[in-house]
Amino acid sequence: MKRVWIAVGLFVAACGGEGDAPDVEPIAWKDMSFEQRDEFMEDVVLPRMTEIFVAFDASFEGMTCATCHGDGATDGTYAMPSPQLTVLPGTEEAFIEKYETDPEHARWSDFMFERVVPEIASLLQVPRFDPVTQTGEFSCYNCHTLEGVEQ
Ligand code: HEC
Ligand code: HEC
Structure with missing residues (x-):
């Protein structure tokens, strides 16, 4: 019993120590500057999303910023949503009709x-x-x- 307590105590102490360490707090997306977002997209979002897309369809192997951002990737605004991506139906009925009944489309949605x-x-x-x-x-x-x- 005593041993368990000691182990718990040590564990808690170790955690507390780590929490106190400076500069480990990552910046949240919403608080990032444009430059920080740009870097985060490049270092984290693009590589991870490429894995996800390639697992679904190998043709996404060469995915780039423009795959999501369209012209925003070339003009440097990176504004989203992107009008170059597939435009989705504007009503629930039209959406269901197109993307939930046809299996090839349903696969995508x-x-x-x-x-x-x-x-x-x-x-x-x-x-x-x-x-x-x-x-x-x-x-x-x-x-x-x-x-x-209208966007
Ligand atoms: C999988 C899709 C995807 C890919 C690939 C992607 N982005 Fe993004 N990006 C987004 C989305 C979605 C947002 C908007 C997030 C939001 O709503 O706040 C965004 C936002 C941004 C922003 C912030 C724009 C602003 O106005 O604050 C920048 C800068 C950016 N992306 C740069 C890049 C760069 C550079 C690359 C390539 C290295 C890239 N993105 C690749 C989806 C993507
Ligand atoms: C992070 C950005 C992102 C988000 C969020 C996203 N998509 Fe996509 N979507 C893409 C990209 C990139 C493609 C591939 C390029 C294209 O086909 O427009 C795509 C393709 C598609 C396609 C394929 C169109 C076709 O027939 O070739 C459909 C359908 C689709 N998305 C529906 C959806 C639906 C429904 C949602 C929400 C549940 C969604 N998407 C959320 C980025 C996104």
């Missing part, structure tokens, strides 16, 4: 919903939009534009 959105939301540490609870913010429309909606 499932991949986006199950892999892409959760992964990038977690990299950027922003809550993903949950259609069931209607909470969170990061969704398909942080990347894709919506039919009939």
Whole structure:
């Protein structure tokens, strides 16, 4: 019994020490400057998202900033959503009709919903939009534009 207590005590002490160490606090995406975001995209987002996309379809092997940002990657604004990505249907009915009934399209929307959105939301540490609870913010429309909606 006593040994366990000692072990717990040591563990807690070790943790406390680590927490006190300076400059270990990473900057959250929302607090990053444009330059820091640029660097974070290059070092973390692009490599990780390339893995995710390639696992789905090998043709994404040569994925670049422009795969998501379109012209924003060449003009340097990196503004999102990107009008060069597939424009998604503007109504729920049209969306279901196109992306949930046809299996070839459904494959894509499932991949986006199950892999892409959760992964990038977690990299950027922003809550993903949950259609069931209607909470969170990061969704398909942080990347894709919506039919009939002026951006
Ligand atoms: C998988 C898709 C994806 C890829 C690949 C990607 N980005 Fe991004 N990027 C995003 C999204 C989504 C946002 C917007 C996040 C948000 O809503 O805050 C963003 C935002 C940015 C921003 C911030 C823009 C602003 O106005 O604050 C910069 C800068 C940026 N990206 C640069 C890059 C660079 C450089 C690369 C390539 C090394 C890259 N991105 C690759 C998805 C991507
Ligand atoms: C981080 C950015 C990002 C997010 C978030 C995202 N997508 Fe995508 N999506 C892409 C990229 C990049 C492609 C490949 C280029 C293209 O086809 O437009 C793509 C392709 C697609 C395609 C394939 C179009 C086709 O037929 O070739 C569909 C459908 C799609 N996305 C739907 C969605 C849906 C639905 C969501 C939300 C659940 C979503 N996407 C979220 C970046 C994103």
